[in-house]
Amino acid sequence: MTDAPILIVENLSKSFGALKAVDGLNLTVQTGELHAIIGPNGAGKTTLVHQLSGQISPDSGSIRFQGLDITKMQEAKRPHLGLVRSFQITSIFPQSTVLENVAIAVQMQSGHSFRFIKNARADKSLSDPALSYLQQIGLESLANEPAHTLAHGQQRQLELAMALALKPKLLILDEPMAGMGADESAQMVSFLKSLKGTLSIVLIEHDMDVVFALSDQISVLVYGQVIATGIPDEIRNNPKVRTAYLGEEE
Amino acid sequence: MSNKRNTILLVLLGAILFTMPLLLDAIGQSFLLGSATRILIYAIAAMSLNLILGYGGMVSFGHAAFFGVGAYVTGILSFHMFEDTTIFGLAGTNSAAIAWLASIAISALMALIIGALSLRTTGVYFIMITLAFAQMIYFLFVSLQRYGGDDGFMMFDGRSRIAGLELGDDISFYFVCLAALAIFAMGFKTLVNSRFGQVLKGCHENEPRMRALGCPTYRYKLVAFVIAGAGAGFAGALQANLTEFVSPDYVHWTRSGDLLIMVILGGIGTVLGPFFGAAAFLMLEEFLPIIFKGLGLPLLQEHWRVVFGPMLILIVLFAKKGLYASLMDWGRRKND
Numbered sequence: 001m002t003d004a005p006i007l008i009v010e011n012l013s014k015s016f017g018a019l020k021a022v023d024g025l026n027l028t029v030q031t032g033e034l035h036a037i038i039g040p041n042g043a044g045k046t047t048l049v050h051q052l053s054g055q056i057s058p059d060s061g062s063i064r065f066q067g068l069d070i071t072k073m074q075e076a077k078r079p080h081l082g083l084v085r086s087f088q089i090t091s092i093f094p095q096s097t098v099l100e101n102v103a104i105a106v107q108m109q110s111g112h113s114f115r116f117i118k119n120a121r122a123d124k125s126l127s128d129p130a131l132s133y134l135q136q137i138g139l140e141s142l143a144n145e146p147a148h149t150l151a152h153g154q155q156r157q158l159e160l161a162m163a164l165a166l167k168p169k170l171l172i173l174d175e176p177m178a179g180m181g182a183d184e185s186a187q188m189v190s191f192l193k194s195l196k197g198t199l200s201i202v203l204i205e206h207d208m209d210v211v212f213a214l215s216d217q218i219s220v221l222v223y224g225q226v227i228a229t230g231i232p233d234e235i236r237n238n239p240k241v242r243t244a245y246l247g248e249e250e
Numbered sequence: 251m252s253n254k255r256n257t258i259l260l261v262l263l264g265a266i267l268f269t270m271p272l273l274l275d276a277i278g279q280s281f282l283l284g285s286a287t288r289i290l291i292y293a294i295a296a297m298s299l300n301l302i303l304g305y306g307g308m309v310s311f312g313h314a315a316f317f318g319v320g321a322y323v324t325g326i327l328s329f330h331m332f333e334d335t336t337i338f339g340l341a342g343t344n345s346a347a348i349a350w351l352a353s354i355a356i357s358a359l360m361a362l363i364i365g366a367l368s369l370r371t372t373g374v375y376f377i378m379i380t381l382a383f384a385q386m387i388y389f390l391f392v393s394l395q396r397y398g399g400d401d402g403f404m405m406f407d408g409r410s411r412i413a414g415l416e417l418g419d420d421i422s423f424y425f426v427c428l429a430a431l432a433i434f435a436m437g438f439k440t441l442v443n444s445r446f447g448q449v450l451k452g453c454h455e456n457e458p459r460m461r462a463l464g465c466p467t468y469r470y471k472l473v474a475f476v477i478a479g480a481g482a483g484f485a486g487a488l489q490a491n492l493t494e495f496v497s498p499d500y501v502h503w504t505r506s507g508d509l510l511i512m513v514i515l516g517g518i519g520t521v522l523g524p525f526f527g528a529a530a531f532l533m534l535e536e537f538l539p540i541i542f543k544g545l546g547l548p549l550l551q552e553h554w555r556v557v558f559g560p561m562l563i564l565i566v567l568f569a570k571k572g573l574y575a576s577l578m579d580w581g582r583r584k585n586d
């Protein structure tokens with residue numbers, strides 16, 4: 001963690017009409033850490049993720065990734081730098097098989113796709129890595145099922161496998177456990193634990209037990225601003241945080 | 251199982267198409283060979299539309315524009331060959347190699363321009379803007395007084411020339427179109443199974459996800475649009491040759507609608523579906539009036555479209571996934 005920060009967000013703002021969803025937000029994520037972002041519903045967490053991934057562009061402010069200013073960079077270029085996100089609302093290819101879902105991610109990671117001749121579905125260099133990501137996350141037995149037939153929790157896992165297939169340096173997970181059962185959540189927590197250290201992670205999560213168990217750093221987002229950042233103990237004991245956010249949980 | 255059936259279907263289809271001139275001759279209906287050739291040509295056009303419609307999820311309501319451009323390019327080159335005049339300083343030609351390639355190239359170029367603008371929109375806007383561009387091309391052709399305006403023009407020089415073949419002979423021309431369709435279909439199958447094809451399908455199913463995976467989707471969709479336009483342009487060049495006649499009617503908006511119906515009727519997103527769609531559509535269009543005449547129903551004979559429309563709707567309702575899927579599922583139980 002002595003490296004330069006992997007992500008520096010400065011003064012980021014985004015309004016929807018009169019609503020300031022993100023309002024002068026500052027955030028620094030160190031290389032290799034798991035940085036949780038907590039905050040009440042509507043605080044602007046997903047709007048932040050959309051701007052980091054380039055799905056929407058900020059009104060003002062800057063985003064630097066590994067020292068590079070990516071504020072205006074096209075969405076599709078960012079994953080190739082290693083900046084990869086998952087979606088709060090599951091976003092997969094429902095008609096394709098589970099394997100195909102991951103294989104297309106592997107394909108995106110292996111050069112351009114203006115390749116018109118060779119059969120991609122019989123291409124081991126796509127399906128083998130895809131299968132290994134499915135094994136990693138425990139979905140390999142469902143590889144040939146259409147993705148829409150999977151249970152909600154399994155679709156969340158698939159979503160994560162697709163993100164991993166892009167070989168992220170910084171993985172941004174927007175409530176990966178949303179809607180999961182207790183068992184699946186526990187499984188996901190231990191999986192994220194196993195990922196820790198191999199890459200940097202920004203984790204948006206509501207469950208405080210999960211957040212305090214996994215995080216190196218926590219930032220608290222309220223009304224589009226980071227009101228506190230620190231290690232779990234600091235956040236737990238921060239009076240501002242307690243009144244603004246943690247208090248509501250009690 | 252489904253593969254086996256597909257193979258049987260292909261072999262059967264190949265055999266029928268390959269012996270079509272003989273079959274028609276045997277039943278004394280050789281004059282129908284032109285209709286059979288037309289089915290092959292429209293199958294190419296419908297297949298090309300299916301690339302963007304069925305695989306890429308782009309509902310283009312202007313695909314006949316590229317068919318028309320292809321027909322006009324080959325027709326105009328032939329026109330100047332016959333007149334011994336030039337166009338943009340270039341001599342005309344009746345060489346298939348040059349004229350057909352020019353048709354493909356120029357319709358690809360048109361598709362590049364139209365696609366580059368249209369693909370900035372999606373949904374209903376995309377449908378409307380592709381229709382609008384096709385209408386612009388329609389009125390452009392209507393305004394070409396030199397080439398007959400809205401009447402179009404005859405290719406007095408006859409069909410294009412290929413060394414060693416006599417395209418003026420209907421049977422030879424039929425086989426050239428059959429070969430073109432076979433090559434096109436094989437190329438199409440290769441394409442949709444390639445990496446490019448996977449991207450196209452991904453864009454259809456969930457384009458935002460493709461972008462988040464790092465895919466610049468616009469350029470892939472544009473290339474698909476250009477390939478589809480080129481395919482339709484090639485079909486147009488063949489159609490100009492078949493009838494030795496070119497007119498703005500090829501680009502009429504109902505023609506774009508016909509192509510959409512052929513794809514939906516035959517089976518959207520399947521390699522062979524559009525062929526069956528084109529065959530069913532064109533055969534109904536041709537034979538419905540004749541059937542009504544034979545039944546002694548002159549009113550329906552004249553207004554056969556009144557039956558044609560509901561009939562298409564019924565077919566689509568019953569064969570939900572298209573004729574091709576129905577053929578593949580025929581006589582099989584639901585959860586087989």
Ligand SMILES: Nc1ncnc2c1ncn2[C@@H]1O[C@H](COP(=O)(O)OP(=O)(O)O)[C@@H](O)[C@H]1O
Nearest residue numbers: 016019021039040041042043044045046047048
């Ligand atoms: N596309 C949008 N248009 C208008 N308002 C939006 C849009 N996206 C989000 N918002 C609003 O911005 C605020 C922040 O939303 P969001 O970032 O989704 O919060 P969080 O993820 O923290 O729950 C909310 O009040 C939400 O209603």
Ligand SMILES: [Mg+2]
Nearest residue numbers: 045046047088
């Ligand atoms: Mg959210």
